[in-house]
Amino acid sequence: MSGREERNILLVGVGGQGTILTSKILSQGLVDLGYDVKMSEIHGMAQRGGSVSTQIKYGRKIYAPNIGPGEADLLVAFEKAEALRWFPWLRKGGILVLDPREIYPVPVLTGAATYPENVVESLSAVVENLRVAPAAKVANELGSPRSQNMVLLGALVSLLGLEGAAWKDLVARFVPPKARDVNLLAFERGAALVMR
Amino acid sequence: MKPVLLSGDEAVARGAHEAGCAVAAAYPGTPSTEILENLARYENVWCQWGSNEKVALEIALGASIGGARALAAMKHVGLNVAADPLLSMGYAGVNGGLVVVSADDPGCHSSQNEQDNRLYAPLAKVAMVEPSDSEECRTYIRAAFDLSEAFDTPVLFRMTTRVCHSKSLVVPGVPRDPAMKPYVRNTGKFALLPTVARVRHRLVEEKLLALEEYANTSPLNRIEWGTSREVGIITSGIAYQHAREVFGDGASYLKLGLTFPLPSKLIRTFARSVSRLYVIEEGEPYLETKVRLLGFDCIGKELVPLCGELDAGILRAAFLPQPSPAGQKEDAPALPVAPPRPPVLCAGCPHRGFYTALGKRKKSVVGVGDIGCYGLGVNPPLEGFDYSICMGSSFSSAIGFSRALAQSGDARKVFAILGDSTFFHSGIPGLVDAVHLGANVCCCILDNRITAMTGHQETPGTARDLMGNEVVPVDVVALVKATGLPEERIRVVDPLDLAATGAAMDEAIAAQGPFVIVSRRPCVLLKDVAKSLEGQWCEVDQKLCRQCRQCLKIGCPAIASKEGRIVIDDPVLCTGCGLCMQVCPFGAIRKGGSVR
Ligand SMILES: Cc1ncc(C[n+]2csc(CCOP(=O)(O)OP(=O)(O)O)c2C)c(N)n1
Ligand code: SF4
Ligand code: SF4
Ligand code: SF4
Numbered sequence: 001m002s003g004r005e006e007r008n009i010l011l012v013g014v015g016g017q018g019t020i021l022t023s024k025i026l027s028q029g030l031v032d033l034g035y036d037v038k039m040s041e042i043h044g045m046a047q048r049g050g051s052v053s054t055q056i057k058y059g060r061k062i063y064a065p066n067i068g069p070g071e072a073d074l075l076v077a078f079e080k081a082e083a084l085r086w087f088p089w090l091r092k093g094g095i096l097v098l099d100p101r102e103i104y105p106v107p108v109l110t111g112a113a114t115y116p117e118n119v120v121e122s123l124s125a126v127v128e129n130l131r132v133a134p135a136a137k138v139a140n141e142l143g144s145p146r147s148q149n150m151v152l153l154g155a156l157v158s159l160l161g162l163e164g165a166a167w168k169d170l171v172a173r174f175v176p177p178k179a180r181d182v183n184l185l186a187f188e189r190g191a192a193l194v195m196r
Numbered sequence: 197m198k199p200v201l202l203s204g205d206e207a208v209a210r211g212a213h214e215a216g217c218a219v220a221a222a223y224p225g226t227p228s229t230e231i232l233e234n235l236a237r238y239e240n241v242w243c244q245w246g247s248n249e250k251v252a253l254e255i256a257l258g259a260s261i262g263g264a265r266a267l268a269a270m271k272h273v274g275l276n277v278a279a280d281p282l283l284s285m286g287y288a289g290v291n292g293g294l295v296v297v298s299a300d301d302p303g304c305h306s307s308q309n310e311q312d313n314r315l316y317a318p319l320a321k322v323a324m325v326e327p328s329d330s331e332e333c334r335t336y337i338r339a340a341f342d343l344s345e346a347f348d349t350p351v352l353f354r355m356t357t358r359v360c361h362s363k364s365l366v367v368p369g370v371p372r373d374p375a376m377k378p379y380v381r382n383t384g385k386f387a388l389l390p391t392v393a394r395v396r397h398r399l400v401e402e403k404l405l406a407l408e409e410y411a412n413t414s415p416l417n418r419i420e421w422g423t424s425r426e427v428g429i430i431t432s433g434i435a436y437q438h439a440r441e442v443f444g445d446g447a448s449y450l451k452l453g454l455t456f457p458l459p460s461k462l463i464r465t466f467a468r469s470v471s472r473l474y475v476i477e478e479g480e481p482y483l484e485t486k487v488r489l490l491g492f493d494c495i496g497k498e499l500v501p502l503c504g505e506l507d508a509g510i511l512r513a514a515f516l517p518q519p520s521p522a523g524q525k526e527d528a529p530a531l532p533v534a535p536p537r538p539p540v541l542c543a544g545c546p547h548r549g550f551y552t553a554l555g556k557r558k559k560s561v562v563g564v565g566d567i568g569c570y571g572l573g574v575n576p577p578l579e580g581f582d583y584s585i586c587m588g589s590s591f592s593s594a595i596g597f598s599r600a601l602a603q604s605g606d607a608r609k610v611f612a613i614l615g616d617s618t619f620f621h622s623g624i625p626g627l628v629d630a631v632h633l634g635a636n637v638c639c640c641i642l643d644n645r646i647t648a649m650t651g652h653q654e655t656p657g658t659a660r661d662l663m664g665n666e667v668v669p670v671d672v673v674a675l676v677k678a679t680g681l682p683e684e685r686i687r688v689v690d691p692l693d694l695a696a697t698g699a700a701m702d703e704a705i706a707a708q709g710p711f712v713i714v715s716r717r718p719c720v721l722l723k724d725v726a727k728s729l730e731g732q733w734c735e736v737d738q739k740l741c742r743q744c745r746q747c748l749k750i751g752c753p754a755i756a757s758k759e760g761r762i763v764i765d766d767p768v769l770c771t772g773c774g775l776c777m778q779v780c781p782f783g784a785i786r787k788g789g790s791v792r
Contacts, residue, residue, distance in 0.1 A: 014537065027363060031201055038329075039201070040362040042305050047569065048721075049753050050539035063440040065329075065362035068509030085534035105537035109756040110577060110748045116532035125529055 006059030013078030018149035101136035131195035147186035154190020209234035211337035216374035219259035225271030227360035228299035249274035293341035303505030312479035317456035324456035416453030428470025544771030546717035549691030588622025617647035732772030740784035
């Protein structure tokens with residue numbers, strides 16, 4: 001927490017990717033570590049597939065729950081095009097963690113829009129701290145595509161140096177019992193993930 | 197107790213439980229829905245969905261008159277529907293404490309407008325309380341029940357999306373006993389005939405004076421002196437958090453939690469003690485108007501936007517002459533543009549079948565929409581209707597719309613489209629009039645057996661209530677028949693059967709006068725439906741596919757045009773609904789999964 005009193009994390013992705021669950025676990029872990037925490041999410045549409053975001057702020061004392069453009073210390077994109085959409089929220093010098101996984105939105109599926117090319121290359125020309133985290137790939141290798149979010153959680157915990165909390169207990173508590181083991185494995189893989 | 201992370205909605209539920217709330221009713225609506233969903237998990241409180249907000253508030257007010265502490269919750273536009281009982285309850289007052297939660301949506305995250313419901317409090321002459329984080333949601337809702345009983349007034353508990361849906365730390369308190377107040381017949385208070393109402397009005401005005409006196413010293417209104425009295429900020433709700441974030445300990449704050457009646461004395465004291473007065477609030481200049489009426493000059497809406505949601509960055513840009521930090525390197529090259537990612541009807545959604553059939557008859561019909569998942573059918577490629585205004589308005593407005601079209605020689609048949617929850621909410625009266633007046637309208641009820649848009653709440657048509665009890669499911673078709681509409685003008689179809697749905701539509705187009713189509717199939721996100729569809733999907737036979745792109749015109753997120761081929765490449769996303777099979781002219785799509 002050098003210098004500033006708080007940290008702002010923005011998690012973005014596509015509805016159904018589990019950004020909210022990831023945020024819930026991360027927030028609870030931060031509470032357990034003794035921080036004041038506020039987490040803000042915008043939801044309310046039942047359908048899957050829209051662009052979604054959750055925001056976590058933590059520090060000694062937090063007031064506003066939401067993060068404006070240019071205010072995120074860490075932007076975590078669960079999907080490649082979403083990194084582009086939310087990039088203006090990243091603070092100068094902030095870190096962008098990007099899963100290069102692609103999910104085509106309907107306008108792209110129907111040919112009304114095109115999916116952007118060279119996203120990682122373009123972003124790395126602009127962002128000082130870009131880390132590519134192939135979490136979806138790791139989750140697929142584990143035979144559980146839906147545990148992408150836990151791979152990313154593991155990666156974040158390592159990146160932020162937050163090892164002090166009982167993360168695995170939290171993961172076990174928050175994920176459905178049926179998927180517990182594979183999610184714990186996913187978290188471990190994430191924690192050990194090498195990000196470029 | 198240990199602090200827990202709760203959303204504002206969860207904290208309201210916790211606080212209502214602690215306050216001994218015994219009856220609660222709501223109609224779902226983002227961002228208020230989770231209040232009742234959470235409150236229903238506690239003991240000793242009877243929690244139910246009303247078929248609309250007026251019914252919900254009336255369930256609660258009846259419970260209050262009967263002696264229970266009662267709560268009603270709704271989204272901001274829901275209070276328009278419930279305004280009638282609210283405004284008269286202001287006159288009547290309460291027996292058991294009565295709290296009405298209004299969850300406003302600045303920024304229209306999931307609403308058709310961003311009205312500021314603080315303006316209802318002076319109109320309804322009821323006390324108003326505004327929390328600014330989850331702990332205040334818990335403590336203020338307790339205070340609201342006490343206030344309601346102490347001052348004999350319903351309390352409007354006004355929240356906003358960021359308060360409802362943000363999680364922050366809450367320290368749970370000890371629940372109070374849900375003690376009942378005795379019920380005594382009191383027509384001079386509760387039977388609002390003109391003679392009674394005239395008297396009650398005078399009493400309300402007196403009550404409001406007493407409340408204002410109290411507001412000057414209430415712990416819900418507090419001054420936080422900063423290190424300087426140069427800048428003083430009057431604020432309430434979430435705007436307080438943004439102001440705090442931007443101006444820090446250097447400024448002084450008058451943080452208002454009891455915001456109707458506003459505390460004139462306290463505002464005067466504060467305004468006189470600071471050199472520069474800012475009023476920072478989201479939405480309408482509600483506080484600012486009062487401050488100006490009291491004779492103080494201030495800076496408010498000339499700098500703080502009236503439209504949209506506030507955040508710290510907006511305030512910083514408005515008040516502090518420094519640009520907010522940018523996230524990119526200097527002279528950065530332009531980035532590619534992210535494609536739009538609008539919410540769409542799910543793969544396998546029954547509504548898609550209805551719109552696909554309707555789309556084939558575009559020349560002879562005009563669609564009128566309503567509010568629900570099926571509202572997404574307005575977007576390309578389905579483009580199923582022309583306008584939608586507010587819940588329940590499709591059937592009723594179609595009566596006038598069809599009249600106007602006919603008058604100008606437009607022969608198209610008007611199809612008015614709403615969902616089952618919307619039908620129960622406020623569609624029934626429109627249907628009654630359409631039948632009664634012989635309107636040339638086809639009223640379509642898209643019955644997916646649930647209130648889907650807001651996250652799958654029970655409707656009067658489901659066999660279980662919010663608390664999980666078995667209840668009598670009210671039959672949509674029986675209600676339609678009860679209007680007296682002859683059976684040959686009523687069709688019940690499966691929207692995933694395009695031929696049958698289309699045939700019913702053709703009949704409706706041919707028939708002059710009212711017609712009803714009930715398009716019936718459950719939402720695919722319902723747990724048991726999703727389970728029954730597991731392992732079912734469709735696939736495209738590349739040898740037969742001629743790239744005609746007909747299947748892309750139904751807008752299913754499971755079908756893609758990728759690398760020059762039309763594919764259904766995610767068998768988990770595809771539900772195997774078979775709609776694309778029915779539109780493919782070349783029989784190139786077939787079932788891939790185990791057909792049961
Ligand atoms: C007056 C009012 N109350 C509540 C809402 C919130 N709301 C939007 S859509 C909807 C439910 C629609 O359910 P249904 O008609 O069954 O359609 P579905 O979403 O299931 O397709 C609700 C409650 C609103 N927009 N306006
Ligand atoms: S939630 Fe249900 S009704 Fe809504 S779009 Fe999805 S399948 Fe359709
Ligand atoms: S069967 Fe066709 S229309 Fe139905 S969900 Fe699968 S891809 Fe979509
Ligand atoms: S409708 Fe049939 S033939 Fe045409 S693109 Fe789709 S799958 Fe191919």
